Amino acid sequence: MAPVQKALWYVESHSRDVLSLEAVARASCVSPYHLTRSFAEVFGISLMRYTRQRRLSEAAKQLAAGAPDILSIAFDYGYGSHEAFSRAFKKEFGVTPERVRTLADLSLLQLKEPIVMDSTQLPRLNPPREETLPALAFAGLVERYDCQSSAGIPNQWQRTSPLLGSISPLVSQDAYGICFNFDETDGKFDYMAGVPVEQGTTLPPGLVRFDLPTHKYAVFQHGGHISEIRSVIAAIWADALSQANQEPVSGPVLEKYGPEFDPQTGRGGFEIWIPVK
Template sequence: MNPVDRALWYIESNLHDPLALADIAGVAQVSPFHLTRAFALRTGYPVMRFVWRRRLTQAAQRLARGEGPILHVALDALYASHEAFTRAFKAEFGRTPNRIRNTDDLAALCLLGPQPLRTDMPKTLTDPAVEAMPARIFAGLSKRYTLETRFEIPAQWGQYDAEGHQSAHVIPDKWYGLCYNFSDDHSFDYLCGQEVTALTTLPEGWAHVSLTPGRYARFATKAHISTMTQMWSEIYEDWLTRPDLKPRPGPSVEYYPAEFDGATGEGGFEIWVPVE
């Protein structure tokens, strides 16, 4: 069973008990850093937000069925008071618990049900090349994303191409996307651009990211760019659970060689992940 499946099983089995990220990661047999990345790629939620949304979903279903006083439902969902529960419930669903109790209408709520386990996830990547990478600098257009907005990244590439800016000292015919500055809520910065041999004045709105020397696992595929999310999930749910490929903090890299065609999404790409 992969780490996300272990985490999902543990969460569902212990949803009404206190849960902490470190404990869930321990059951998943990976580090909290690793689980955070893998879990978000699979579910679209940070681990603990998923836990609280599942609890609130179950609370909403109980309220609609008329089960028990609202305070009892709140305490079962591990909220300390009726007021705290009401605030969280309204922030999550846009309606108060009392309204759901009175109308028993869940149709307008975006509920989060149990997630299916994927122990049979197909493997498409071959063994990565692991190499000691020297210090490198990348420059380009950078924007911040959340789990909900990350699907807008292709539009960022479109803006980058349309603006046509070019930094001095650029290495031509190779393009990179870097994910970095991850926060606890799994928001992150994404830079699309190219490698440079030296830093000079950058165009307005651009940023640069430096990779410190260290080991990287390079996963290569000839698949269409639309499989990017699938590849990331496979890397974190399978490959990086192996003892010789433990992930470490640092920017991850999408590499697009000269053969990659941005118009069609064909030509293949690589994903580079920092490993110990």
């Protein structure tokens, strides 16, 4: 069973316990970092946000069914007081627990139902190779995304490409997408669309610099269309890293596009570089 499947089971079977990221990671047999990245990549939502939404959704169902004591519901779902529960409930649904109980109506609430994972949806990947990448400097545009808004990345590349043409000299003809500053709580991350540059290169207006230290990576190569990249990344985090006995560590994740990649057609393949111990 993949780590994310174990995490889903654990969250659903311990919905009334006080859950921590560390506890779910132990039950999933991976590190907290591995679990947060894999869960976010596979399901498009951070683990802790999903856990919170599931708890509040189940609490809402009990309130609509006429639960007599809101404080007991708060305690049952891991909140230490009526005030803390009400605050979290209203932030999630836009209404108070009292109103849901009074109206006995869930139709206006966006409840989070359990995720059912179908592992056949993810592609099978070849085992990764190991590479140590020397320290590099990159230039490009940086935007911040969450797991549900990353569809804006292709547009970011379109805005970046004209600016990159004014950089000289280039270290190589490769282009890189760099994911960094991943937030374990809300699943947000920074993404740079850029190219490696010489140290001390003067950058044109609008571009920023990113310095990447030397590190070891597990490198997954995929020869398919660029439209498959999200499913490839999900498959890497869901199971391929564990199958390869590679332990990821916190750090920037790279997408590498070589000279054979054609940005006009999206063909030519790409590589995903995951920092590992």
